[in-house]
Amino acid sequence: MTPVLVVGGGPAGSSCAWKLASAGVRCLLIDKDEFPRDKVCGGALSSRAAGLLINSGIISTAELDRLTEKTHRTLSLWNREDLLNSYTSDNHPIRIISRMGFDNFLLEKAANSGAEVITGETAVSIDSSIIRTSSGRSIRYSYLVGADGCSSFVRKTCFGRSGRKTGIGLECFLPLSEVNNLTDGLHIHFRYLPYGYLWAFPGREKICIGAGVVGSKASPSDVASALKDFLETRGISASKHVMKAASIPSLSLHKSMGAGQIFLAGDAAGLVDQVSGEGIGHAIESGFLIADAIISGGDRKTMLIRANKGCLGTVRQSEFYRHLLFSRLTEKLAMSKLKESETFSRAYWNLISGSQSYNDMFLRLLTRSG
Numbered sequence: 001m002t003p004v005l006v007v008g009g010g011p012a013g014s015s016c017a018w019k020l021a022s023a024g025v026r027c028l029l030i031d032k033d034e035f036p037r038d039k040v041c042g043g044a045l046s047s048r049a050a051g052l053l054i055n056s057g058i059i060s061t062a063e064l065d066r067l068t069e070k071t072h073r074t075l076s077l078w079n080r081e082d083l084l085n086s087y088t089s090d091n092h093p094i095r096i097i098s099r100m101g102f103d104n105f106l107l108e109k110a111a112n113s114g115a116e117v118i119t120g121e122t123a124v125s126i127d128s129s130i131i132r133t134s135s136g137r138s139i140r141y142s143y144l145v146g147a148d149g150c151s152s153f154v155r156k157t158c159f160g161r162s163g164r165k166t167g168i169g170l171e172c173f174l175p176l177s178e179v180n181n182l183t184d185g186l187h188i189h190f191r192y193l194p195y196g197y198l199w200a201f202p203g204r205e206k207i208c209i210g211a212g213v214v215g216s217k218a219s220p221s222d223v224a225s226a227l228k229d230f231l232e233t234r235g236i237s238a239s240k241h242v243m244k245a246a247s248i249p250s251l252s253l254h255k256s257m258g259a260g261q262i263f264l265a266g267d268a269a270g271l272v273d274q275v276s277g278e279g280i281g282h283a284i285e286s287g288f289l290i291a292d293a294i295i296s297g298g299d300r301k302t303m304l305i306r307a308n309k310g311c312l313g314t315v316r317q318s319e320f321y322r323h324l325l326f327s328r329l330t331e332k333l334a335m336s337k338l339k340e341s342e343t344f345s346r347a348y349w350n351l352i353s354g355s356q357s358y359n360d361m362f363l364r365l366l367t368r369s370g
């Protein structure tokens, strides 16, 4: 019997396995891919996510600095090609990491702390506390952690489909030398797509340019043509670059973090901010919270209280506030507010860097104290 089986070795699964093993709980982590593996992602790591990693002890500041390609403090917000505002933050930087190296590092941390890690092993069936894998293994578990990403096999098999439409992100990486004007900080271009945006996130040698929508009527081909327009406006031929797409989850309508002996973390739980698309920090936080719940004998109630104050609460708030930024009725007002005053671009930075909650931000903007 394996006390804890973690399916998925992304940030959610590795953080969970690391914390469990560090507390002396025996756990096995399986991932369908061989590592290092890549993940379609802009690689923006919020200050909040960096704080979670460093404060937990899974990574030191020096190690995170080594994994960081670039640290950004400046954000430019655009209404399509019209500059609304640029904001430079004194603190709460956003780091750009490469998911290949970052995820591999966290998985190694989990293994070094005593978790058993098997890569190249896919979970293919689940039946009364037994998981069967692609190589024919049968693994009996006491607790199962589904950290297997947006299309989570664990979630679908144990709880059915999430009942929510997934979003989509499409991106490419270009050498910095091929791009003009986008390398001075983070850039976000609204209104190319409904309920989504285009981004340009410069790293050390390359820049990630992408487009994403969540809970939007936009189709994959709408997302692709928005990205193509954006690139071609800058004289970059879209067909010369490899584009990679991946789904972006929304919260399930019920049992977001699982039920009974089965826990769901990260994208499998739908823990992605519906305004910014941030998911790495929420994956790490949910992995830690689940580990704590298992260490304390399956205390789901405390876990949910903590999650509601943290990742789960933030994602729920983002589901509400996204309509203020993106809905047809309010988006023009939102764009004019962002243009009119730095207060709003500062608020946006605070949200994406994770230094302020949506509710706090909204209250401050209403009272104009922030």
Ligand SMILES: Cc1cc2nc3c(=O)[nH]c(=O)nc-3n(C[C@H](O)[C@H](O)[C@H](O)COP(=O)(O)OP(=O)(O)OC[C@H]3O[C@@H](n4cnc5c(N)ncnc54)[C@H](O)[C@@H]3O)c2cc1C
Pocket (backbone or CB within 6 Å): 007, 008, 009, 010, 011, 012, 013, 030, 031, 032, 033, 039, 040, 041, 042, 043, 044, 045, 046, 121, 122, 123, 124, 147, 148, 149, 150, 152, 153, 168, 169, 170, 171, 210, 212, 245, 246, 247, 248, 265, 266, 267, 268, 271, 272, 277, 278, 279, 280, 281, 283
């Ligand atoms: C285009 C795009 C850009 C994004 N940009 C950002 C960003 O800049 N910043 C940010 O914070 N977030 C971003 N996100 C979101 C972020 O990538 C995810 O939220 C994050 O990767 C979630 O981590 P996870 O561990 O839950 O899942 P994942 O990182 O997806 O890991 C899941 C793991 O499970 C494994 N797996 C899947 N099925 C099985 C199975 N049946 N058996 C065994 N293993 C399995 C997979 O191989 C994978 O390694 C972006 C997402 C997209 C699509």
